[in-house]
Amino acid sequence: MEIFGIAALIFLVTDPFGNIAIFIAALKNVPESRRLKVAARELLFALILLLVFLSFGDKLLSALGLSREATAIAGGIILFVIAMRLIFPGPQGVLGDVPDGEPLLVPLATPAVAGPSALAVLMTLRNTHDGPVWELYAGVLLAWAATACILLQASFLQRFLGPRGLTAVERLMGMLLIMLSVDMLLDNLQSVLHITP
Numbered sequence: 001m002e003i004f005g006i007a008a009l010i011f012l013v014t015d016p017f018g019n020i021a022i023f024i025a026a027l028k029n030v031p032e033s034r035r036l037k038v039a040a041r042e043l044l045f046a047l048i049l050l051l052v053f054l055s056f057g058d059k060l061l062s063a064l065g066l067s068r069e070a071t072a073i074a075g076g077i078i079l080f081v082i083a084m085r086l087i088f089p090g091p092q093g094v095l096g097d098v099p100d101g102e103p104l105l106v107p108l109a110t111p112a113v114a115g116p117s118a119l120a121v122l123m124t125l126r127n128t129h130d131g132p133v134w135e136l137y138a139g140v141l142l143a144w145a146a147t148a149c150i151l152l153q154a155s156f157l158q159r160f161l162g163p164r165g166l167t168a169v170e171r172l173m174g175m176l177l178i179m180l181s182v183d184m185l186l187d188n189l190q191s192v193l194h195i196t197p
Helices: 003-014 016-028 032-064 069-087 109-114 116-128 133-151 153-191
Strands: none
Touching: 003 109, 003 116, 003 133, 003 153, 016 032, 016 109, 016 116, 016 153, 032 109, 032 116, 032 133, 032 153, 069 153, 116 133, 133 153
16 A cells, blocks of 8 residues: 555545544634634644554554454444444444543543544554655655645635535545444454455
């Protein structure tokens, strides 16, 4: 998987379009002069979490004695579940009620951007990627930069796309994520069952 493929996968999992509403709701009680600064701070926290987990998540796997195939199959299942949530969202969304006041780390940095699904994907990629490790870091940075550009413009995008437009984009991302998750599952099941394509 090349850098742009890695970045696209992480971008889909971080679901910036789906998180626009979360960012707007979490920042609604923050003074308008501070909203951009708070959003930027939370996105930086999310980047730090993603990079730390990419660096040390594999050590956690080794300590637990998990195989590469098991990790990849579990990651594919998690991606599938997340994709289904994007296509068929629950009544309260992913996070439910957002607490009042200025957010710090929760819910914007995590679980909105650097959530369990993104961390699981990073763990899977770290243990299944055959190329150099720097490609993973470059992919994370590209995906984060694209996500940050979208979420820093959350208010404008909400006005431009409207509720229906945001829902359509989120469901399209869910469809793409389902295809990626099924491909990941098939590739690793072939490896486990020793099936040649």
